[in-house]
Amino acid sequence: MNRWRCLECGYALEAELPPEECPACRKKCQFVDNNCYIPDCGQ
Numbered sequence: 701m702n703r704w705r706c707l708e709c710g711y712a713l714e715a716e717l718p719p720e721e722c723p724a725c726r727k728k729c730q731f732v733d734n735n736c737y738i739p740d741c742g743q
């Protein structure tokens with residue numbers, strides 16, 4: 701599973717692939733990889 705975050709509203713979710721339409725703002729948002737938000741990321 702990967703973590704994704706909506707650039708429009710900041711909505712975060714876990715999925716293999718980001719959804720085409722954001723469940724929170726119901727637009728075709730751009731989702732960014734949010735994996736490095738977890739503390740174990742190391743960076």
Ligand SMILES: [Zn+2]
Nearest residue numbers: 706709722725
């Ligand atoms: Zn959104």
